[in-house]
Amino acid sequence: xxxxxxxxxxxxxxxxxxxxxxxxxxxxxxxxxxxxxxxxxxxxxxxxxxxxxxxxxxxxxxxxxxxxxxxxxxxxxxxxxxxxxxxxxxxxxxxxxxxxxxxxxxxxxxxxxxxxxxxxxxxxxxxxxxxxxxxxxxxxxxxxxxxxxxxxxxxxxxxxxxxxxxxxxxxxxxxxxxxxxxxxxxxxxxxxxxxxxxxxxxxxxxxxxxxxxxxxxxxxxxxxxxxxxxxxxxxxxxxxxxxxxxxxxxxxxxxxxxxxxxxxxxxxxxxxxxxxxxxxxxxxxxxxxxxxxxxxxxxxxxxxxxxxxxxxxxxxxxxxxxxxxxxxxxxxxxxxxxxxxxxxxxxxxxxxxxxxxxxxxxxxxxxxxxxxxxxxxxxxxxxxxxxxxxxxxxxxxxxxxxxxxxxxxxxxxxxxxxxxxxxxxxxxxxxxxxxxxxxxxxxxxxxxxxxxxxxxxxxxxxxxxxxxxxxxxxxxxxxxxxxxxxxxxxxxxxxxxxxxxxxxxxxxxxxxxxxxxxxxxxxxxxxxxxxxxxxxxxxxxxxxxxxxxxxxxxxxxxxxxxxxxxxxxx
Amino acid sequence: xxxxxxxxxxxxxxxxxxxxxxxxxxxxxxxxxxxxxxxxxxxxxxxxxxxxxxxxxxxxxxxxxxxxxxxxxxxxxxxxxxxxxxxxxxxxxxxxxxxxxxxxxxxxxxxxxxxxxxxxxxxxxxxxxxxxxxxxxxxxxxxxxxxxxxxxxxxxxxxxxxxxxxxxxxxxxxxxxxxxxxxxxxxxxxxxxxxxxxxxxxxxxxxxxxxxxxxxxxxxxxxxxxxxxxxxxxxxxxxxxxxxxxxxxxxxxxxxxxxxxxxxxxxxxxxxxxxxxxxxxxxxxxxxxxxxxxxxxxxxxxxxxxxxxxxxxxxxxxx
Numbered sequence: 001x002x003x004x005x006x007x008x009x010x011x012x013x014x015x016x017x018x019x020x021x022x023x024x025x026x027x028x029x030x031x032x033x034x035x036x037x038x039x040x041x042x043x044x045x046x047x048x049x050x051x052x053x054x055x056x057x058x059x060x061x062x063x064x065x066x067x068x069x070x071x072x073x074x075x076x077x078x079x080x081x082x083x084x085x086x087x088x089x090x091x092x093x094x095x096x097x098x099x100x101x102x103x104x105x106x107x108x109x110x111x112x113x114x115x116x117x118x119x120x121x122x123x124x125x126x127x128x129x130x131x132x133x134x135x136x137x138x139x140x141x142x143x144x145x146x147x148x149x150x151x152x153x154x155x156x157x158x159x160x161x162x163x164x165x166x167x168x169x170x171x172x173x174x175x176x177x178x179x180x181x182x183x184x185x186x187x188x189x190x191x192x193x194x195x196x197x198x199x200x201x202x203x204x205x206x207x208x209x210x211x212x213x214x215x216x217x218x219x220x221x222x223x224x225x226x227x228x229x230x231x232x233x234x235x236x237x238x239x240x241x242x243x244x245x246x247x248x249x250x251x252x253x254x255x256x257x258x259x260x261x262x263x264x265x266x267x268x269x270x271x272x273x274x275x276x277x278x279x280x281x282x283x284x285x286x287x288x289x290x291x292x293x294x295x296x297x298x299x300x301x302x303x304x305x306x307x308x309x310x311x312x313x314x315x316x317x318x319x320x321x322x323x324x325x326x327x328x329x330x331x332x333x334x335x336x337x338x339x340x341x342x343x344x345x346x347x348x349x350x351x352x353x354x355x356x357x358x359x360x361x362x363x364x365x366x367x368x369x370x371x372x373x374x375x376x377x378x379x380x381x382x383x384x385x386x387x388x389x390x391x392x393x394x395x396x397x398x399x400x401x402x403x404x405x406x407x408x409x410x411x412x413x414x415x416x417x418x419x420x421x422x423x424x425x426x427x428x429x430x431x432x433x434x435x436x437x438x439x440x441x442x443x444x445x446x447x448x449x450x451x452x453x454x455x456x457x458x459x460x461x462x463x464x465x466x467x468x469x470x471x472x473x474x475x476x477x478x479x480x481x482x483x484x485x486x487x488x489x490x491x492x493x494x495x496x497x498x499x500x501x502x503x504x505x506x507x508x509x510x511x512x513x514x515x516x517x518x519x520x521x522x523x524x525x526x527x528x529x530x531x532x533x534x535x536x537x538x539x540x541x542x543x544x545x546x547x548x549x550x551x552x553x554x555x556x557x558x559x560x561x562x563x564x565x566x567x568x569x570x
Numbered sequence: 571x572x573x574x575x576x577x578x579x580x581x582x583x584x585x586x587x588x589x590x591x592x593x594x595x596x597x598x599x600x601x602x603x604x605x606x607x608x609x610x611x612x613x614x615x616x617x618x619x620x621x622x623x624x625x626x627x628x629x630x631x632x633x634x635x636x637x638x639x640x641x642x643x644x645x646x647x648x649x650x651x652x653x654x655x656x657x658x659x660x661x662x663x664x665x666x667x668x669x670x671x672x673x674x675x676x677x678x679x680x681x682x683x684x685x686x687x688x689x690x691x692x693x694x695x696x697x698x699x700x701x702x703x704x705x706x707x708x709x710x711x712x713x714x715x716x717x718x719x720x721x722x723x724x725x726x727x728x729x730x731x732x733x734x735x736x737x738x739x740x741x742x743x744x745x746x747x748x749x750x751x752x753x754x755x756x757x758x759x760x761x762x763x764x765x766x767x768x769x770x771x772x773x774x775x776x777x778x779x780x781x782x783x784x785x786x787x788x789x790x791x792x793x794x795x796x797x798x799x800x801x802x803x804x805x806x807x808x809x810x811x812x813x814x815x816x817x818x819x820x821x822x823x824x825x826x827x828x829x830x831x832x833x834x835x836x837x838x839x840x841x842x843x844x845x846x847x848x849x850x851x852x853x854x855x856x857x858x859x860x861x862x863x864x865x866x867x868x869x870x871x872x873x874x875x876x877x878x879x880x881x882x883x884x885x886x887x888x889x
Contacts, residue, residue, distance in 0.1 A: 302626065306583045309676035313589040316679040320593070369592050376585050424628045 010212075014205040018198060025194025032187040038111045039180040045090050045100065045110060046173040052087040053165050056080060056136065057158045064155055067145060081140045084133075091129060094172065095122055118175035125168040128161050288514060292450070299420035303387055307380035314373040314380075321366050328357045390416045394446050405442040407478055408432050411469060414449040418457070425457045426465030426484070433471045438478040439549045440525055448518040452482040452541050455514070459486025459539060477527070477544040488535035497531060526550065574599040575690045576616055580609040580623040580635065581651070593679045598686070606630025606638075613643050620689035622649045622673070622682075625659050633663030645696055647689035647853075651675050657806045664813055664821045670853060672810045692856050703848060723748055724839040725765050729758045729784075730773035731800075739771075739800075742828035745836055755784055755873070759880035762788060767795050768842040769835055774801045774808060779873060782808065785816040787873040793855040794845040796838040800824065800831070817853060 062076035086101055093100040093110030102108040113119055135154040139146050331354045338347040361367060393413040415428060422428060456467045462485065470481040489497060496502045500516040522529040527545030577594070578601040581587050591600040601616060603609035605627055612618065621639055625632035636648040648669040652660065663669055670692070671685055728736050728751040736751055750765065752758035755776055761767070770788060774781030785797050799812055802824040812818040819838050822831070845852045 305675055306586060310583065310586040310589040312676045313586070313593060313679055317589065317593040320679075364596065373589065373592065376589060380585060420626075424626065424631075 010208065011205075014201060014208070018201050018205075021194055021197045021201060025191060025198075028190045028194075029187055032183060032190070036180060036183055036187065038109070039176060039183060041102070041108050041110060042094065042113070043173060043176040043180055045102070045108075046094065046169060046176050049087060049090055049169040050166050050173070052083050052090070053162060053169060055083045056087065057162050059083065060136075060139070060151075060155050060158055063139065063146065064151055067148075067151065073144075073146065077140060077142075080136065084136055084140060088129075088133065091122070091125065095126070113172065113175065115175050115179060118172050118179075121168050121171040121175065125165060125172070128165050128168070132157055132161060132165075285517070288517065292447070292514070295421070295454070296417055296450070300387065300391065300417065302420045304384055307383040311377045311380035311384075314377045318370055318373050321370055324357070324361055324364075324366055325370075328354070328361065331357055387416070394450075395443055401443070402439070402441055404437055404439050405445075407436040407438055407440075407445070407471065407480065410442050410446045411449050411471075411480070414446050414453060415469075418450055418453045421454055422457045422467065425460045426467045429466060429468045431468065431470040433473055436471050436473065436478055438545055438547045440545060441521075444521045445525075445545075448521050448543065449480075449482070451514045451518050452543075455541075456482055456484035456486065456539070459484050459488070461487050473547065474544070476547055478547050480543045481540055482543075483538060483540040485538040488537055488539055489531070489533040490535055494531065494533055498529070575619045576601060577686055577690070578603065578609060578612055578616075578618045578621045580604075580606070580621065580627070580632070582624065582627040590682075594683070594686070597683070598690075606635040609635055610638060610642065613639055613646065618643065618646050619693040620647045620649065620686050622651060622686065624675070625650055625652045625663070631659065633659060633669070636663065636669050645693055645700075647693050649673055649685060649689060651677070652810075657804065657809070660806050660809045661804075661821055661823070664809055664818065669813065670817075671814055692853060695856050696853075699848075724768035724842065725750060726769050726771060726835065726839075727752065727758065727761055727767040728771050729753075729755070730776065731771075739826075739828060739831055743832040743835065745839070747835070747839070755779055755876060756880060758784075758788075759877045760884065762792060762795075762877075763881045763884045767792065769796050769798060769838040771798045771800055771835070774799060774803050782811045782815055783873050785812070785818070787877055789816055790874070791877060793852060794842055794849070796842045796845070798822065798834060798838050800826065 059076045059080040063073045063080065065071075066073045066076060089098070089100045090110065092098060094113050097110060097112040099107050100110045113122055132154075135150070135157055138150045139154050142150065331350055335347065335350040335354055337343070338350055390413045393409065394417050411430075415422070453467065453469075457465075460467075464485075466485050468481075468483040470483070472479045493502075497515050498519040502516070519529050522543055522545065525545040526549060527543060529544075530542045531539065532542075533539040575598050577598045579587055579590050579594075580603045581590075582604055584604060587602040587604070591602055594600050601612050601618065603612055606629055609621070609623065613621070621636070623632040623635050627635075632650050632652075636650060639646055639648055649671045650663055650669050651673050652675060660672070670689060673682065673685060723746045725748040726740075728739075728749065730753065731739070731751065733751065736749065740747070740749055748765075750761045750767070752761050758772075762770075770785070772781065772785060776784060781799075781801075781803075785799075788795060789797065796819045797816055798820045799818050800822045804823050809821050812821055819841060820834050822834065845855075849855060
């Protein structure tokens with residue numbers, strides 16, 4: 001606000017100045033004009049006095065003529081009276097100032113004369129008028145006829161003084177005119193001065209405004225130049241920025257492209273690596289399987305080898321004994337021949353030899369041996385057959401993969417397979433439920449059992465090693481517990497043992513996949529696998545699998561699917 | 571008719587025992603045991619010439635049993651039956667059991683009889699030589715001979731190792747040895763002809779030549795040289811052959827600590843002195859005097875030729 005006022009101060013001052021000047025000129029000129037009117041009235045009336053004096057003279061003469069001719073003097077007498085009255089009041093007005101009858105018989109205000117010379121002239125005029133006035137008054141007052149002497153006296157006075165009076169009236173009029181002219185000059189001067197002052201003010205104002213406008217213009221120009229410059233700079237900056245942006249954009253595009261290329265390469269690499277990894281995993285799982293298989297096969301070889309060894313020994317022994325038997329048979333045939341032919345010489349000889357042979361066989365207990373050997377060999381063959389049967393049961397290659405199977409049979413066949421690992425380490429205690437069947441992949445479950453039983457046997461370091469296998473049915477779950485009294489698993493390893501590749505065995509002695517594969521097999525059966533262990537006391541693995549798999553959407557297919565993902569997860 | 575020799579069969583399979591005893595009992599008095607404890611009991615109460623033990627048995631393993639038998643009855647010739655090629659067990663038995671032979675299960679009756687017969691003869695020879703030694707020099711037991719301070723330092727021959735390796739291996743030895751080394755077999759033969767080697771420390775990997783054949787050739791010519799195998803080849807067949815063909819003293823797999831290696835070499839040197847003072851203790855030598863072809867067959871004729879060539883070269887250079 002204050003700033004605005006400040007801004008408008010100049011213009012306000014200028015306007016005020018302008019108004020004051022104009023107003024003062026107006027006031028002065030209006031006053032002066034009023035005075036001029038009065039002065040004009042004075043001029044006018046002063047000049048009328050000359051005419052009036054003439055008319056007074058003329059009416060006097062008219063009265064004289066009329067009287068001479070004896071005509072009525074009434075009319076010129078009235079005119080003289082009126083003229084006399086006007087003349088008298090006007091001259092008094094000029095001296096004292098008073099209301100008088102104007103030119104058009106209206107009353108106007110007459111102001112007294114002011115100049116000294118006019119006052120002198122007026123004094124002299126009064127000196128003439130006052131005696132004239134008395135003479136005229138007698139003329140006017142006369143009824144019917146004016147006494148001749150009076151009239152003569154008036155006419156004589158008039159003719160003697162009229163010219164002087166006229167001159168005086170002229171002087172006064174000139175004085176009045178002079179005063180009027182002076183005043184109107186003054187007025188003109190004032191008006192011109194006012195106008196000039198107003199003009200000067202206006203021009204000052206105009207100049208000032210122009211200058212201001214110009215400076216403002218300059219400022220605006222400067223400002224706009226600045227603005228333009230700034231705009232230029234900004235434009236340049238913007239352009240640079242834009243170019244940079246474009247460059248950035250281009251490099252971004254390029255980077256994006258490169259990224260895409262890299263991405264695709266990466267994807268390819270990932271795919272390759274995934275494939276490699278899968279391959280490696282497959283190989284690892286394969287090698288784990290091979291390791292397990294190798295162990296199993298070695299064990300089985302030993303198991304088969306023992307009966308094979310004694311069966312072979314028996315057969316070799318029998319082939320030796322067979323020679324003796326054949327000798328016996330041969331001798332018997334010869335004896336029969338001799339008997340048939342009545343060959344008495346040879347008969348005796350053969351009889352003796354036969355007796356010797358029989359004695360020898362009897363002494364060596366050969367016959368009994370042969371029958372024992374046969375019996376034992378058959379036993380050996382039975383054992384081999386049983387092993388083969390178990391192997392078949394364990395692998396279940398000739399059965400449906402997924403079926404409702406006897407869990408106990410699976411454990412038992414696994415125990416036989418693992419016998420050679422267990423037998424030097426521990427005795428097996430079975431605490432089976434009366435019956436335990438579950439829907440499962442029996443071969444895979446057997447793999448889990450073999451793993452757990454083998455681990456248990458390997459963990460045992462004491463003389464009275466024991467592996468306790470307990471089964472039960474709990475809430476629709478088949479529960480199998482494999483407990484050992486081995487060295488136990490340290491706490492820090494306990495939550496890691498199901499991790500793939502986790503192993504405490506030296507490098508090359510186990511891939512660390514065994515338990516993780518077991519875990520997955522059990523998961524795949526919608527089951528759980530848990531471990532409890534105490535170092536120095538033993539370890540218990542617990543497996544729980546549903547007796548009946550859920551049928552929504554087909555558990556079997558679910559299991560089959562997860563089986564294929566098994567490879568990837570392991 | 572002279573009394574039959576006593577032999578002992580140990581196996582946890584009774585049917586195997588019965589079958590074996592049936593085919594052997596015409597020629598031997600057969601004792602059987604189903605485990606180590608029973609076997610040791612029998613050994614203590616009877617003079618057993620040959621023991622044949624299975625390796626894998628509950629309780630005591632075969633090589634453990636034979637180790638104990640060696641202490642209880644040193645002259646009993648020890649055979650180990652293995653049906654299951656358990657590498658660790660074999661190496662253990664090589665190094666601890668001091669066994670005479672490995673026999674693979676199943677073994678033919680004929681082969682088994684041969685082995686047992688050879689064992690019986692070796693037993694009888696050693697016993698008779700011991701008796702002779704006792705009557706001739708009763709005051710000087712073999713061990714004291716070995717400890718004679720006047721003996722010159724024993725010579726070690728390293729075959730197939732880098733000098734740095736040998737430096738490292740010999741760094742912890744307390745006893746002074748003369749150390750020879752050879753990188754090729756030719757160099758080895760030359761060294762063997764030049765000096766009397768007490769202990770031969772050898773690798774098994776010699777490219778075209780079989781390491782066991784090489785050792786066998788050496789053993790034939792220098793029967794008292796004690797052989798130590800130090801190798802990174804861990805192989806059951808090699809280990810079995812090193813016993814059956816070379817009667818190796820120790821089979822050590824790399825890496826080995828310098829301390830235990832030093833101990834092994836010292837023991838080997840002692841063994842060498844024992845062989846020199848009482849040759850009948852050298853079971854391989856004894857076996858070969860009884861049945862040279864049968865006892866330690868070898869296909870190392872080419873190597874033998876090399877050895878002979880080396881010897882001729884040496885003689886020539888000396889003359």
